Amino acid sequence: MFFPTQFPWAKDQTLGEHLEASGVSRRDFLEFCGQMAVLLGLTEMAAPRVAAALEGVKRPVVIWIQLQECTGCVESVLRSADPSIGDLILNLVSLDYSHTLMAASGTAAEGALAASMKANHGEYLLVVTGSVPLAEDGIYTTIAGRTAKEILLEAAAGAKAVFGVGACAHWGSVQAAKPNPTGAVGIAEVIKDKPVVHLTGCPPIAETVTATLVHYLTFGGIPELDADGRPMFAYGARIHDQCPRRANFDAGQYVEEFDDEAARKGWCLYKVGCKGPATFSPCPIFQWNMKTSWPIGAGHPCIGCTERHFWDTMTPFYNRLPNVAGIGIEQTADTIGAALAVGALAGVAAHATATTVHQIRSRKKAAAAEGAHDGQD
Numbered sequence: 067m068f069f070p071t072q073f074p075w076a077k078d079q080t081l082g083e084h085l086e087a088s089g090v091s092r093r094d095f096l097e098f099c100g101q102m103a104v105l106l107g108l109t110e111m112a113a114p115r116v117a118a119a120l121e122g123v124k125r126p127v128v129i130w131i132q133l134q135e136c137t138g139c140v141e142s143v144l145r146s147a148d149p150s151i152g153d154l155i156l157n158l159v160s161l162d163y164s165h166t167l168m169a170a171s172g173t174a175a176e177g178a179l180a181a182s183m184k185a186n187h188g189e190y191l192l193v194v195t196g197s198v199p200l201a202e203d204g205i206y207t208t209i210a211g212r213t214a215k216e217i218l219l220e221a222a223a224g225a226k227a228v229f230g231v232g233a234c235a236h237w238g239s240v241q242a243a244k245p246n247p248t249g250a251v252g253i254a255e256v257i258k259d260k261p262v263v264h265l266t267g268c269p270p271i272a273e274t275v276t277a278t279l280v281h282y283l284t285f286g287g288i289p290e291l292d293a294d295g296r297p298m299f300a301y302g303a304r305i306h307d308q309c310p311r312r313a314n315f316d317a318g319q320y321v322e323e324f325d326d327e328a329a330r331k332g333w334c335l336y337k338v339g340c341k342g343p344a345t346f347s348p349c350p351i352f353q354w355n356m357k358t359s360w361p362i363g364a365g366h367p368c369i370g371c372t373e374r375h376f377w378d379t380m381t382p383f384y385n386r387l388p389n390v391a392g393i394g395i396e397q398t399a400d401t402i403g404a405a406l407a408v409g410a411l412a413g414v415a416a417h418a419t420a421t422t423v424h425q426i427r428s429r430k431k432a433a434a435a436e437g438a439h440d441g442q443d
């Protein structure tokens with residue numbers, strides 16, 4: 067069994083008791099809860115409520131299985147730039163099985179998985195990274211002689227909730243790119259009897275995973291999802307509508323080559339391939355590595371890694387985004403700066419407004435859930 071700190075979380079201990087025993091200060095815990103409340107679309111004022119709910123949580127058991135993937139998602143989730151927050155992330159759960167992180171291997175590791183699934187049947191949270199190869203009866207990924215499909219179906223059967231982390235678990239990602247020789251599919255193609263929460267991206271932002279777990283533990287359920295199973299608090303808005311370079315897009319100020327003056331000035335990357343207009347992701351708001359930066363902030367176009375089939379639909383990555391139905395973006399970029407662009411801009415603005423309204427509605431729902439939770443106290 068893997069314990070993230072030298073202070074194992076005892077089964078009947080609450081999270082509050084566990085953090086106190088681990089030496090985590092109340093100030094750090096409240097700061098963490100405040101950050102999570104903001105990410106979830108609540109206000110920082112909700113931090114004490116989130117803290118109160120989390121403090122009373124008894125050790126939730128998480129089983130994390132890895133199927134056909136590169137381990138990048140595990141790295142992303144665990145390699146937080148801030149050690150104290152990283153500890154808190156790990157302290158939120160008791161990770162009973164993760165074959166990358168646990169000390170045990172081979173028969174002992176598989177025995178731990180079987181024992182935890184049996185002891186916590188119907189109660190554990192299942193986290194899955196990786197796709198499921200279905201071609202040739204699943205022989206492209208086997209662990210202890212069992213195929214990824216068999217392992218996933220067994221683990222999902224006893225899970226209280228299922229969280230797919232990363233683009234591979236979402237739809238297959240790079241393995242599913244044409245011609246998809248292993249027949250890779252996302253986990254929701256295999257798990258048909260319960261909803262799967264998709265925390266997608268290649269890899270996803272660590273805080274997206276943490277905030278979703280915090281939502282589950284605080285409100286006792288999964289957050290509102292979009293039509294593709296992604297939490298609205300994180301994936302409810304297009305990158306293009308939250309991008310600090312949007313003013314340059316609207317003003318017709320584009321980078322034409324990566325080392326030109328426009329690139330040095332930080333202008334819009336649309337003409338060098340940015341897929342932000344067709345990508346729903348929290349990158350501009352959450353950012354990466356504890357808000358150090360994010361791809362567009364560092365001068366690189368978004369490649370659309372949170373969208374299905376992006377290896378096929380968003381490539382070549384440095385080519386300008388083709389026409390996107392309903393957005394009219396290509397026409398906008400070609401005509402922008404001219405008076406004739408006004409109509410097309412209105413189209414983009416309308417789409418942006420619709421997206422923003424949707425996000426605001428989602429955030430209002432989150433706030434309402436917060437209120438309902440308050441009423442139960």
Ligand code: SF4
Nearest residue numbers: 309312334335340342
């Ligand atoms: S095209 Fe890309 S860089 Fe330009 S505003 Fe949109 S998201 Fe930002």
Ligand code: SF4
Nearest residue numbers: 347349368369370371
């Ligand atoms: S900016 Fe785009 S490609 Fe980069 S991580 Fe975010 S969603 Fe993925």
